[in-house]
Amino acid sequence: xxxxxxxxxxxxxxxxxxxxxxxxxxxxxxxxxxxxxxxxxxxxxxxxxxxxxxxxxxxxxxxxxxxxxxxxxxxxxxxxxxxxxxxxxxxxxxxxxxxxxxxxxxxxxxxxxxxxxxxxxxxxxxxxxxxxxxxxxxxxxxxxxxxxxxxxxxxxxxxxxxxxxxxxxxxxxxxxxxxxxxxxx
Amino acid sequence: xxxxxxxxxxxxxxxxxxxxxxxxxxxxxxxxxxxxxxxxxxxxxxxxxxxxxxxxxxxxxxxxxxxxxxxxxxxxxxxxxxxxxxxxxxxxxxxxxxxxxxxxxxxxxxxxxxxxxxxxxxxxxxxxxxxxxxxxxxxxxxxxxxxxxxxxxxxxxxxxxxxxxxxxxxxxxxxxxxxxxxxxxxxxxxxxxxxxxxxxxxxxxxxxxxxxxxxxxxxxxxxxxxxxxxxxxxxxxxxxxxxxxxxxxxxxxxxxxxxxxxxxxxxxxxxxxxxxxxxxxxxxxxxxxx
Amino acid sequence: xxxxxxxxxxxxxxxxxxxxxxxxxxxxxxxxxxxxxxxxxxxxxxxxxxxxxxxxxxxxxxxxxxxxxxxxxxxxxxxxxxxxxxxxxxxxxxxxxxxxxxxxxxxxxxxxxxxxxxxxxxxxxxxxxxxxxxxxxxxxxxxxxxxxxxxxxxxxxxxxxxxxxxxxxxxxxxxxxxxxxxxxxxxxxxxxxxxxxxxxxxxxxxxxxxxxxxxxxxxxxxxxxxxxxxxxxxxxxxxxxxxxxxxxxxxxxxxxxxxxxxxxxxxxxxxxxxxxxxxxxxxxxxxxxxxxxxxxxxxxxxxxxxxxxxxxxxxxxxxxxxxxxxxxxxxxxxxxxxxxxxxxxxxxxxxxxxxxxxxxxxxxxxxxxxxxxxxxxxxxxxxxxxxxxxxxxxxxxxxxxxxxxxxxxxxxxxxxxxxxxxxxxxxxxxxxxxxxxxxxxxxxxxxxxxxxxxxxxxxxxxxx
Numbered sequence: 001x002x003x004x005x006x007x008x009x010x011x012x013x014x015x016x017x018x019x020x021x022x023x024x025x026x027x028x029x030x031x032x033x034x035x036x037x038x039x040x041x042x043x044x045x046x047x048x049x050x051x052x053x054x055x056x057x058x059x060x061x062x063x064x065x066x067x068x069x070x071x072x073x074x075x076x077x078x079x080x081x082x083x084x085x086x087x088x089x090x091x092x093x094x095x096x097x098x099x100x101x102x103x104x105x106x107x108x109x110x111x112x113x114x115x116x117x118x119x120x121x122x123x124x125x126x127x128x129x130x131x132x133x134x135x136x137x138x139x140x141x142x143x144x145x146x147x148x149x150x151x152x153x154x155x156x157x158x159x160x161x162x163x164x165x166x167x168x169x170x171x172x173x174x175x176x177x178x179x180x181x182x183x184x185x
Numbered sequence: 186x187x188x189x190x191x192x193x194x195x196x197x198x199x200x201x202x203x204x205x206x207x208x209x210x211x212x213x214x215x216x217x218x219x220x221x222x223x224x225x226x227x228x229x230x231x232x233x234x235x236x237x238x239x240x241x242x243x244x245x246x247x248x249x250x251x252x253x254x255x256x257x258x259x260x261x262x263x264x265x266x267x268x269x270x271x272x273x274x275x276x277x278x279x280x281x282x283x284x285x286x287x288x289x290x291x292x293x294x295x296x297x298x299x300x301x302x303x304x305x306x307x308x309x310x311x312x313x314x315x316x317x318x319x320x321x322x323x324x325x326x327x328x329x330x331x332x333x334x335x336x337x338x339x340x341x342x343x344x345x346x347x348x349x350x351x352x353x354x355x356x357x358x359x360x361x362x363x364x365x366x367x368x369x370x371x372x373x374x375x376x377x378x379x380x381x382x383x384x385x386x387x388x389x390x391x392x393x394x395x396x397x398x399x400x401x402x403x404x405x406x407x408x409x410x411x412x413x414x415x416x417x418x419x420x421x422x423x424x425x426x427x428x429x430x431x432x433x434x435x436x437x438x439x440x441x442x443x444x445x446x447x448x449x450x451x452x453x454x455x456x457x458x459x460x461x462x463x464x465x466x467x468x469x470x471x472x473x474x475x
Numbered sequence: 476x477x478x479x480x481x482x483x484x485x486x487x488x489x490x491x492x493x494x495x496x497x498x499x500x501x502x503x504x505x506x507x508x509x510x511x512x513x514x515x516x517x518x519x520x521x522x523x524x525x526x527x528x529x530x531x532x533x534x535x536x537x538x539x540x541x542x543x544x545x546x547x548x549x550x551x552x553x554x555x556x557x558x559x560x561x562x563x564x565x566x567x568x569x570x571x572x573x574x575x576x577x578x579x580x581x582x583x584x585x586x587x588x589x590x591x592x593x594x595x596x597x598x599x600x601x602x603x604x605x606x607x608x609x610x611x612x613x614x615x616x617x618x619x620x621x622x623x624x625x626x627x628x629x630x631x632x633x634x635x636x637x638x639x640x641x642x643x644x645x646x647x648x649x650x651x652x653x654x655x656x657x658x659x660x661x662x663x664x665x666x667x668x669x670x671x672x673x674x675x676x677x678x679x680x681x682x683x684x685x686x687x688x689x690x691x692x693x694x695x696x697x698x699x700x701x702x703x704x705x706x707x708x709x710x711x712x713x714x715x716x717x718x719x720x721x722x723x724x725x726x727x728x729x730x731x732x733x734x735x736x737x738x739x740x741x742x743x744x745x746x747x748x749x750x751x752x753x754x755x756x757x758x759x760x761x762x763x764x765x766x767x768x769x770x771x772x773x774x775x776x777x778x779x780x781x782x783x784x785x786x787x788x789x790x791x792x793x794x795x796x797x798x799x800x801x802x803x804x805x806x807x808x809x810x811x812x813x814x815x816x817x818x819x820x821x822x823x824x825x826x827x828x829x830x831x832x833x834x835x836x837x838x839x840x841x842x843x844x845x846x847x848x849x850x851x852x853x854x855x856x857x858x859x860x861x862x863x864x865x866x867x868x869x870x871x872x873x874x875x876x877x878x879x880x881x882x883x884x885x886x887x888x889x890x891x892x893x894x895x896x897x898x899x900x901x902x903x904x905x906x907x908x909x910x911x912x913x914x915x916x917x918x919x920x921x922x923x924x925x926x927x928x929x930x931x932x933x934x935x936x937x938x939x
Contacts, residue, residue, distance in 0.1 A: 028668070030706045035750035036618075036736025038374035040757040042386050048752055070383055073230065074374035075339035079348050080618060080736055082669040095234040109382045114231030121243070125225040127194040136381060146381070149419055156458040158199045167223045171292065175246065178290040179238035349617025369739035369746075400741065 004056055012057045019183070020093040024054040026083040033077035033087050043067040044106070047077055047087055050094070063098045066106030067091070096183045112139050122176045125166030130159055188307070189256030189299070190218040191247060191270065193263040193411070194226050200411030202455025203262055206440035207304065209454055213447045214312060214320045221251045221259065227269040230378055238290060241276070244269040245287040248295045258300045260307050262440075264337045264410045271301040272342035303337075304409055304440065305353040306345040314360055322448040324362030326470045330442070331366045331403035332358060333394065335375055335413045348372070354407055354439055361446040370397040377412035380420070385427075391417055392424050395432040404466055405435040407442055414438060418460045435463035445472055476555040490560060494594065496602070496784050499891045500810025501846060503599045511590040512560035514547075518585035521557035523549075525577035525586065533565045535642065538635050541650070542642025547577045547586075552640050561586075601810050601837040604794060605830065606780065608816035611666035611674070611770035618737045619665070619767065625651040626745055627738060627765045630661075630681065633688055637695075647692065649764055652743065656763030659692060660747045661685050661703040662735045666770030668706065674770050674791060679820040681768035682709045686719045688766070689728040701728045702760055704735050704749045712824065731758065738765055771820035785873050786811050794818050804833040808872065809891060812836055850911055852893040853900060859907035860885040866899035866908050875899060 013024045033047040034040055045053070045067045053062050062068070068091050077087040098105060105111060116135045120127045137145050153159050166172065196204035211218050224247050232240035247270060251259050261267035277284035278297055288294035308317065332354035338346045346353045349372065355365035373394055376387035394417065398406050408414045418436040425431050436459065444454040451473060456463060467473045480487045488509060495506040514525075529545035537544070537551045544550075546566040549559045567574035568588060578586040610631055614622035621627045626649050639645035649656050663685060667678040682705065689701040708730070710716045722728045733750035740746075745762045773792035774780075781788045786806040787795040794813050797805040806813050812833040815826045840846065855866070855875070862884040867875045874892035877884055886908065888899070899908040906915050929935040 026670075028706065029752060030664075030668075031733035031750040031752040032736050034752065034757055035733055035748060037757065038376065038390055039379075039386060040750075041389075042383070046750070046752075046755055046757075048750070049755065070379060070386065072336075072374050072376055072378050074336040075341070076336075076372075076374065076736070079339050082671050082734070084671050092234050096237075099234075107382070113382050114235060117229070117231045118235060118239075121226045121228070125223075126197070127226050127229075129195065129198045133381060146384075148422075152422075152460055153199070153419070156460060158201060158458060164197060166225055171246070172225055174292065175242050175290055176239065179236050179242050181235070182237045347617060369741065397741075 002058065007057065009057050012059045013054050015097070016054055016090060016093055019096065020086070020089045022086050022090050022093075024051050024085070024090065026085055027051040027055065028083065030082060032080050032082065036076045036080055038074060038076065039070050039072055042070060047091075050090070051085070051087070054090070059097070062094050063101045063103060064106055068094045068098065069105065069107035069110040100183045109136075109140055112136065122172065123165075123169075124163060125169055125172045126164050128163030130161060131163060186216045186311070187219055188216060188302075188311070189251050189254070189259035190220045191224055191227075191251070191259050191261040191266055192220065193261060193266040194229075195411040195415070196262060199415050200263075202458040203411050203414065203438045203440065205453065205455035205458075206438055206444050207260075207262055209449050210320075210440050210444045210447060213444070213449060214316060216312065218260075219254065219256060221247055221256065222254050224250060227261075227263075227266040229265050229269075238286070240269075241273050241283070242287055242290045244273040245277070245295060246291045248274060248299050249291060249293050251299045252295060253293075257298055258302055258307075258311070260302050260304060262304050262409070262411070264303060264335075264340055264343070265412070267301055267303045268340035268342050270299075274299060274301060275342055303343070303345060305337075308357060309353060314356075317357070317443070318360060321361060321446045323446060323472065325358070325442065325446055325472055326362060328363040328466075328470050328472065329366055329402055329404040330358045330363045331368050331398040331401060331406045332371065332439075333375075333398075333406050333408050333413060333417070333436075334372050335377075335408070335410055336372070337410060338372065354409060357439065358407060358442065361442060363442065366398075366401050366403055368397055368401040368403070370394045373397075375413050375416050377410075377416040380412075380416050384420075384423070387416060388420060388424055388427055391420050392428050392430060395421070395424070395434055396430065398434060399432055403434060404470070405437050405463060407437055407439050409439050421461055433461060435459060435461045435466060437463060476553070480555045487555070489556060493780065493783055499889055501600050501840060501891070503602060503810065504596055505599050505602070506594060506596045509593040509595065511592050512558070513563075513586065513588055513590050514558055514560065515585045515587050515590070516556060516558055518583045519558040519581075520583050520585075522582065523559075524580050524582065526559055528576050528580055530574065530576065531565055531567055533562065538642040539629075539632050541632065541635060558585075561588075600841045601812065602784065603812045603814060603830075603833050603837060604780075604784065604786070604806070604817055605813075605815045606774055606777065606817045608771045608820065609774050611672075611772045613665050613767050613769050615672065616665065619662070619735070620738050620740070620745075621665075621767060624738070624740055624745060624765075625649075626656075626763065627767065629767050629769045630684055630688065631769075633766050634684075637688070637691055645695075647696065647764075654763075655696065655699075657699055658760065658762050659689075659699055659701045659764045659766060660735075660745075660760050660762040661689065661701060661766045661768065662738075662747070662749075663703065663705040663768045664734065664770075665767040666772075667768075669770075674772070676791065676820075677709060678768075678771040679709065680771065680822045682707075682719070683712070683715060683822065685766075685768050686710075686722040686728070689722045690726045693726040693728070701726075702747075702762075703728055703730050704733060704747075705730060706732070706734060712822070733758075771816060773817065777817065784808070784811055786813075787871075804829050804836060807894070810840065846891065848890060849895065851895040851913070852890045853888045853895060853897070853908055853910045854890075855886045855888055855899075855903075856907045856909070857881075857883070857885040857887070859905045861905050861907070862886070863904070865902050865904070869898045869902045871896065871898065 017023050031048045037047050045065045071091040073088050075088050113136050120132050137143050192204050228240050228243040334351045338348050338351045358365045376390040380387040414436050441454045479485050490512050491507050491509045494508045497504040525547045526545050529547045531546040532543040534540040535542045535544040546562045547559050563569045635641040636643045636647045692699050710719045731751050733752045735749040737748045745765050747760045747762050750757050777792045786808045789795055794817050796803050797807050804812050814829040814833040857880045864877055866886050872892050874889045875886050878887040895910050897910050900910050
């Protein structure tokens, strides 16, 4: 049993508002976001439920859910929302809060993938796709995932074994160093 | 005509044919492409929640490099790259302290003189239908093409076509002599961002898109995004394993279709790099010789 | 309607429109344009032969383009008077100089192609506006396919199909192939409760008429299944809640709570992609027919009419009432009353009630020789008035006119139109315009006396 008034009921809504600029209290729970979301069948918390949990100040389920990680940012919800709420942006904001909270994440591999992605950029200035996929598979201990695509991709000249390193690599490293995460985990 | 070019990371490897075909068709239309010198990755999806400043700084550096090279217009074939460049340009034009901050991180100020363009609006506005038509040498002979836009029209900062019923690609296909099909999954998400981490979701979405295209009698699908192309093309085998469905629908870049109409070389357009090969289809339709 | 056309105290002017309104309550001068119907009202017997024999067929507006009508036609069966009108845009005589069959055949010789429009100006004591509403155009929702997919229709289209004197003779069919639908999906709140389309309000009538349509469909076609996507059910009327319950329990209508995101074609069916927020999952329904409950919006010429009548309207084009609680049937302009949906969406009992209220209020005006007004109205001292007429510009009620006093142009307030807002008083540079009881001098005197009291009681803190 959760007591909705055990804390400031507006707390989480205000937090999301300050991070994303989006006001969850505008939501009338019409459900159009969930209705149009391509990933809805696989989501543990439906998009409209995400907004609802923000409204009633119940962030725990949100910080642990898988929904925010498998959101494809396709923007379908945002462009169709009758209250013009940018729901995809809210999903992004909750990702930041989830990392900040340092608890277990709903989809560890999505973050893993993204971290390896950024690492590739830091080291080369560009993403080396083959390296990205290989490192990801190793990190997840599934070295042969999608390996069946290897020969075909190779035959079509799509594998790009070497990868490129840009000239101003030092500059890129500097950019990485100087850039601040606005929410510290 | 000269225009700046920002290929983006995928056009160097998995979407090489997009890069090849764009260079080929622009050459045929006498537009010279100047690549942004020493460009870096735009940051794509991961950056914006992992490090907000980085997410803006990476595209910002590209704008700086473009300006340094004297480029006032830049085409980004990848919709995500395009969205990031355009978005950063718009934000720094509005917020001075953001512009200053990014200038400090990158080490040089961007003065705001680069206009970002996507392939589709560049073709419509800068090249125009007349110039495009003059470069056409052979018709697509009523090839039934389902134009697939995915989330292109909805990306932040992108405002080039109708959100629910875009027609930019369809118009061009019509001008090339193909038959643009009206179909239900034009703007349905293909799940490309989950193609590696949650493959089964991507397979479900791709299956739905291919099923809808086939239901309308499409010969092929036209795309303008490297991730869409890769997802719809390379996963058809996996879809057969999971759902038992075989579509065999070639997924062609719009630039490749334009190149075919311009009678450019098959491998110059990178058509031999597609996983589902369009060769037989194109021969059957009389678009290319045997 | 027929009763009103025969009443000796009512002059019914059909096919006419208001051109100009001058004056004020009790003394309106209204100019009316009586448009030519090209049929003589005094001769026509309503036999209908002209309509029967007319060779041209045109989409029928009354039937929302689902059926056809002739160029000489009555808009609908019960139209009053029982006299047809000729549609100049499509009549063969007017467009090509041919035909004239209606004239040749008319037994009463009532067809008159020479008929001219008539402008009449009459005096009226009060005006009641009852111009009603029209439907929101759902084609702006690209995701719903209205206007593109034939089998996506509006509630009004369904209403026409259910009418036995309608375009399909009372048979509900799919517009695409004329087959009877088995699965019908109703989508509520299309255009209503939508900030992004500029209409955040609720259209009030749709929940009830959709329940009614679901009941009628099941009653006429027991094999059908209706699905209704809603956000909330608005059934706040006498027996309304029970009615909706009946639709669910006795007539098997399935109510699904959630807005629809997309409608698309698959083969010859429509796929409606929505959500059941109560069950917490996305749902898709294969439909034969989709009925959109579109928002109630003001008539396209509502604002034009408002300007002629000099009455204010809100951001949606609905006419503004003088007070939302205490004066719901009076417009801000005295002597002009509002009833029905031109003020805001209403159902039939509401419209009947407000019409009764408006009628009685007009009797209140017309039964007296004199009107008693609020004395807090503005006046202009013509001795001080410089004749700049700025006050005329700023008066929201057009209650000030320019006049000549002792050879000088000055402003003059029309007390019956004035609401005492004080705009003129604050604009007037010479202090000639004031509101009675609240002149500048009187207000200064009040302020001065307050300061006196404060000073006396040492409550005044003056800065250096």
